[in-house]
Amino acid sequence: MANIAIDAQKEMTFDAIVIGSGISGGWAAKELCEKGLKTLVLERGRDVKHIEDYPTATKNPWDFQFGGKIPLEQQQEFGARGARIQESTAHFWMKEKEQETVLEKPFQWTRGYQVGGKSLLWARQTQRWSDYDFEGPARDGYAVDWPIRYKDLAPWYSHVEKFSGISGNRDGLPQLPDGEFLKPFDLSCVERHFQKTLAANYKDRHLIHGRCAHITAPEEIHREQGRAKCLNRNLCNRGCPLGGYFSSNASTLPWAEKTGNMTLRPHSVVHSIIYDEGQGKATGVRVIDSETQQTSEYFAKIIFVNASALNSNLILLNSTSSRFPNGLGNDNGLLGKYISWHNYRGHISGRSEEFQDMMSTGKNPSHSYIPRFRNVFKQETDFLRGYAVGFGSSSRAVQFSRGGIGEALKANLFDRTLGPWWVSGWMQGEVIPIETNHVRLHETLKDKYGIPQLVLSCDWTENDDKMVLDYMAQMTEMFEKAGFTDISARDSHSAPGSDIHEMGGVRMGLDPETSLLNKWNQLHSCKNVFVTDGACMTSTATQNPSLTYMAFTARAANFAVEELKKGTFD
Incomplete structure (x- = not known):
């Protein structure tokens, strides 16, 4: 019987375990498998295979039963975000009953539980951080100092950019370092006009092409992945059959799979990480099968936690032992604290009376972008x-009426009267992490898997309010200088988390007394556990965070492999 138990444990033992298959988890799988490690990838949702599991990718508008919308009762199943979820992508969004939470304060936590996670649904914007971002906490004393600087991450930014395929221009801006770019998409005539206006009126404000994870000119590394050029279909969130934009499903997971070293296990809800007191390290992961409710344990020498920021916090908080009664690695009591996100509350719109003899043709899956210019x-x-600031424009000419019947419809279809261009802008502000913005486990309430429900207790601060007011004032001024009319700047007063950029709770730092992770994304007090998704972030900067997660993950995975070779984790 003893031999049977030993053999069974061998079958459940790997070199590495990766929790989560989204943007960062996919990169962990790729790097670890590529280096020869037998790697188990755990995903709590269903399997989604590239191309074959994109059911709406090629549907026409008239193919949808409800004209693209979902019925009200179905909207309610998705919670606060339900009204914005389309019929074409509803199958990639999580319904609230799958994982109930306790909202101590309003918070919009958006989740996509399937293989690939939210990499199927992201906005694909990819900007590098600069030292102005990494040094921010040290300069003003809010949050703790980052344990790294731009030079530490720069080669890893290049590493992930070359593989992923990032379009953009080399703009030479110190606050937004250039990367390894494919050719950018075009700016519209209004965007070029706004670009010139900013250059003429400001020394510190620049409108550039949005840098985005779309293949505009495939290189050999992209062809090896089986991915093709983006055709500007702008149906990205349905899943791209071409692999034109980066997702785990189209890129990193198939790459890991072809090594023969990856075992992918969907329907695997991670309960906790197992800590062995005698060995003084984590030895595995406890998993609940979402279909059978059976509990299993898997074992490995290194564990990567990439479950998405808030779920990574939940897993670590629920990973208790005599050594760590308050959660794995939580010696300082800071696990789950200093949660942050991005401030998207500011919006502005207007129109341009110029260029009425021009119209846009084709589609653009990206938009233009104004890098941070305040307090840099x-x-x-x-x-x-x-x-x-994100900035977009569209011509009225592409919005001609399709209404009417018979002769009236025909007249409307042929009426291509050119009118004004509509312009819009939206802010992406840095939210300062504070200790009271936190998540924790509820003392009694559990979800349907018997895991404690996560309590979310986060709110805006006066700093966020002031930033929104400044955004509206500055953007109004810039729109006026550009000659735009009908300008309307407003505060949406949206709930925290509406940006889908949750960060923090397991922050990096130099001092184990004030942080959870070191410069290699290892838990200070449990070195064979790495956290490289949004939970690791010490501050948020203003850039879209996914590229930085990818770079952190690749860097940490390669470090972990080197340490494994040295016998560090034996």
């Missing part, structure tokens, strides 16, 4: 840090 080189406002 010095503190100049009554709020800390700053914001970036």
